[in-house]
Amino acid sequence: MPDPSTYRPAPGSIPEAPGVYRFSDPIGRVIYVGKAKSLRSRLNSYFADLSNLHPRTRQMVTTAAKVEWTVVGTEVEALQLEYNWIKEFDPRFNVRYRDDKTYPVLAVTMNEDYPRLHVYRGPRRKGVRYFGPYAHAWAIRETLDLLLRVFPARTCSAGVFRRHGQIGRPCLLGYIDKCSAPCVGTVDAEQHREIVEDFCEFLSGRTDRMVRQLERQMEAAAESLEFEKAARLRDDIGALRRAMERQAVVLGDGTDADVVAFADDELEAAVQVFHVRGGRVRGQRGWVIDKVEPTDTAALVERFVTQFYGEQAALAGAADDAQQPVPREILVPELPPEADALAEWLSGLRGSRVQLRVPQRGDKRALAETVARNAAEAFTQHKLRRAGDLTARSAALQEIQDALGLDSAPLRIECVDVSHVQGTDVVASLVVFEDGLARKSDYRRFEIRGGASGGDVAAIAEVVRRRFRRYLAETGADTAAAPATDSTGAAGGNGAGDQAEGPVISSPATASPDTARPGIDPATGRPRKFAYPPNLLVVDGGQPQVEAAADVLAELGVTDVAVCGLAKRLEEVWLPAEPDPVILSRTSEGLYLLQRVRDEAHRFAITYHRNRRSVRMTASELDDVPGLGPARRQALLKHFGSVRNLKAADADEIAAVPGFGPRTAAAVLAALNGPAPEQPAGRTAGESR
Structure with a gap:
C-alpha cells in the first residue's frame, strides 16, 4: 500500500493559484480528479494525518502514487478542465453522473x-x-x-x-x-x-x-x-x-426547468432530478453515489451540475438532437460558492442565458420539496438494499482470501473461458471484476490462433500467455534495455508522460518530464489495455487448466498473480500443485462470487462464438463474389433481408444499394444464380420474335 508521504510534493512547490489536480496509482492510471480555488490549501489537506481523513479519501490517497496539477485562470476554465479530465480518464474515485442506460x-x-x-x-x-x-x-x-x-x-x-x-x-x-x-x-x-x-x-x-x-x-x-x-x-x-x-401540470406558467434535490449521509448521497417542460413533468432520474471526501450540499450541487449537463450536452451533440441539453432554469437546494461561474458555463452549453437558483416560495418551492421527499425515499430504499450488498461483497472477498491463502483480498479478479463447437470457431473471453463488481470496459475477447489442436488446456495457456506478455510489454517489465513494442507498433514501456490541457506541474521528487511512465500510452495518457494486473486469475476448469495457466505465469516470471480454477461438476476450487481441491460451502459468499465471475466469462465467450459462427454461416453463398468484402455483404443482407430475396432481385435493384454499381450487381447475380443465358446468334438482347 503506497504511503502518501512518499509522493507528497515538496513544501512550497504547490502554487496558491486556482487549478485542477489529479491523483494517479502506481500503474499510472488516474484515480481521482478535483479542482480548488487554492491548490496549495486543498492538496495539503490530503496529506494530513490519515486517521483524520474521510474513509474514502483515506483509501484514495493510500491507493495513489503521484499527484499532478494544472493552474488555470478562471473558475469557468477550472469547471471545463475538471469535466474534461473526468470524462477522459474515468477515475475510479470520482462520481460519474452518467445516464443510466436502463432508463427508457x-x-x-x-x-x-x-x-x-x-x-x-x-x-x-x-x-x-x-x-x-x-x-x-x-x-x-x-x-x-x-x-x-x-x-x-x-x-x-x-x-x-x-x-x-x-x-x-x-x-x-x-x-x-x-x-x-x-x-x-x-x-x-x-x-x-x-x-x-x-x-x-x-x-x-x-x-x-x-x-x-x-x-x-x-x-x-x-x-x-x-x-x-x-x-x-x-x-x-x-x-x-x-x-x-397523464403528465400533471406542476408549474402553471409553462416553465422549462430541472428541479434537483439531494439526501445524504457521511458516506453516500442520493440525487433526484425532475425534468419539467412546458409546466409538466416530462421525466425523472435518480442516482445514489459514494462520497470521496467530506462534501456539503453546495459542493454536491456543483459536481452534479458540471458532470450531468456536460454529459447531456455531449449526448445532444452526438445525437444531433433538436432538444436543448440544458433548460432555462435549474432549481437547486443550495447555491455553490462559484454559482456565477457555473451559470456562465451552463449558458455557454445552452447558447442562451441559464438561471441557477434556489426556489423560495410558491409552486416551485412546493415542487422542490416533492423532489426532496423522493430523494429521501430513494436513499432509504438504497441503504436497505446496499447494506446487504456491501456486507456480502466484503465477506466474499475475505472468504476467497482465507480459502486460497492470499496475502490480501483479491480486489481485481480476471477469469478466462474458452468456447467452441467440436473444435470450430475456437474463441476465448477475459472478464474483469473489481471490488466484486463487473468492469465491462476491461473485458477482452480472443480468437485462438492454435485452433482446437491442443484442446481447452492449450487454449487457456495461449490466452494467459498473450494476456501477460502484453502486460509485461506494456509495463516495461520484460526488458531493461529498450522499450517493448506492442502489436500496434507503439512503445509499451516508455510513455512520454501525460499530456494535459495546459502546463502540468508535478511533484519534483516523484516525477519529471523525462521520467518514463510504464504502462501509459504516450499518445493518450491512458493506461494500455493490459497494463493493470489482477490479484487473482480464475480459469474455467479443473487441475489441468490451472496447471497450464500457472506454468505460463512461471515461464513469464509473473509471481504476484494468484491462480485458481473453478470446475463445473462439483464447483470445487483447484490450486496449482495441489492434489486435492478446496471445497467451499454451498452457502459461501466467496463461492457465489467465483461462480458469478465464471458464468460471466462463459456468457461473454459464447456470445462471441455465436456471432462468429453466424457471420460465417450467413454470408457463405456470397463469399465467392469477386470484390465483395464483409461490409458490402452485410449491406446486401440488411437491404434485402435474406439471400433468398437477394436471388429474386434484378440487377437494377442490387445496383441501387449504396456502394454498388451495375458491374458488381451483375457479379452478385452471376454468383447466386449462375451466368445469364447467351442470346441466339443474330439477335440482340431484348429483341423478340
Whole structure:
C-alpha cells in the first residue's frame, strides 16, 4: 500500500493559484480528479494525518502514487478542465453522473425516409429525436397507444416494414387506423413525415395549439354535415386530453426547468432530478453515489451540475438532437460558492442565458420539496438494499482470501473461458471484476490462433500467455534495455508522460518530464489495455487448466498473480500443485462470487462464438463474389433481408444499394444464380420474335 508521504510534493512547490489536480496509482492510471480555488490549501489537506481523513479519501490517497496539477485562470476554465479530465480518464474515485442506460426513452428516427416511433434504451444517435426519460417502458407504450390514434405514424421495425411492403398488405395497426400504412403507399414519405413532426411538436409541449387545431377541424366538419369525420375528430381530441392528463401540470406558467434535490449521509448521497417542460413533468432520474471526501450540499450541487449537463450536452451533440441539453432554469437546494461561474458555463452549453437558483416560495418551492421527499425515499430504499450488498461483497472477498491463502483480498479478479463447437470457431473471453463488481470496459475477447489442436488446456495457456506478455510489454517489465513494442507498433514501456490541457506541474521528487511512465500510452495518457494486473486469475476448469495457466505465469516470471480454477461438476476450487481441491460451502459468499465471475466469462465467450459462427454461416453463398468484402455483404443482407430475396432481385435493384454499381450487381447475380443465358446468334438482347 503506497504511503502518501512518499509522493507528497515538496513544501512550497504547490502554487496558491486556482487549478485542477489529479491523483494517479502506481500503474499510472488516474484515480481521482478535483479542482480548488487554492491548490496549495486543498492538496495539503490530503496529506494530513490519515486517521483524520474521510474513509474514502483515506483509501484514495493510500491507493495513489503521484499527484499532478494544472493552474488555470478562471473558475469557468477550472469547471471545463475538471469535466474534461473526468470524462477522459474515468477515475475510479470520482462520481460519474452518467445516464443510466436502463432508463427508457421514446425515440423518433427522423433520419429515415419513413420515421419510426419506438421505445429505446442505449446510446444517442445522430438524426434521432428523444423524449423522456420515463420511469417505465409501459408508461411510454400507454402514451404512444393513445397518441397513435391522432398521429398514425409507423412503429414497426425495418424488417416488418419491408415485409409488408413486399406482400402489399398493411399490418394490424394499419387496419385499425393506428398507422397510416406508408409501407403500402397509403401515404407518401412527405405526408408521413408531417404526421411525425406534429407528433414531435405535441410531445415538445405545444399541446394547446394542436387541440385548438383539431377543434376547428371538428367544427368545420360539423358545419359541412360530415358528422362521421367530426365524431372521429372529437375522439381524437379526447385521446389528446387523456394523454395530457397523464403528465400533471406542476408549474402553471409553462416553465422549462430541472428541479434537483439531494439526501445524504457521511458516506453516500442520493440525487433526484425532475425534468419539467412546458409546466409538466416530462421525466425523472435518480442516482445514489459514494462520497470521496467530506462534501456539503453546495459542493454536491456543483459536481452534479458540471458532470450531468456536460454529459447531456455531449449526448445532444452526438445525437444531433433538436432538444436543448440544458433548460432555462435549474432549481437547486443550495447555491455553490462559484454559482456565477457555473451559470456562465451552463449558458455557454445552452447558447442562451441559464438561471441557477434556489426556489423560495410558491409552486416551485412546493415542487422542490416533492423532489426532496423522493430523494429521501430513494436513499432509504438504497441503504436497505446496499447494506446487504456491501456486507456480502466484503465477506466474499475475505472468504476467497482465507480459502486460497492470499496475502490480501483479491480486489481485481480476471477469469478466462474458452468456447467452441467440436473444435470450430475456437474463441476465448477475459472478464474483469473489481471490488466484486463487473468492469465491462476491461473485458477482452480472443480468437485462438492454435485452433482446437491442443484442446481447452492449450487454449487457456495461449490466452494467459498473450494476456501477460502484453502486460509485461506494456509495463516495461520484460526488458531493461529498450522499450517493448506492442502489436500496434507503439512503445509499451516508455510513455512520454501525460499530456494535459495546459502546463502540468508535478511533484519534483516523484516525477519529471523525462521520467518514463510504464504502462501509459504516450499518445493518450491512458493506461494500455493490459497494463493493470489482477490479484487473482480464475480459469474455467479443473487441475489441468490451472496447471497450464500457472506454468505460463512461471515461464513469464509473473509471481504476484494468484491462480485458481473453478470446475463445473462439483464447483470445487483447484490450486496449482495441489492434489486435492478446496471445497467451499454451498452457502459461501466467496463461492457465489467465483461462480458469478465464471458464468460471466462463459456468457461473454459464447456470445462471441455465436456471432462468429453466424457471420460465417450467413454470408457463405456470397463469399465467392469477386470484390465483395464483409461490409458490402452485410449491406446486401440488411437491404434485402435474406439471400433468398437477394436471388429474386434484378440487377437494377442490387445496383441501387449504396456502394454498388451495375458491374458488381451483375457479379452478385452471376454468383447466386449462375451466368445469364447467351442470346441466339443474330439477335440482340431484348429483341423478340
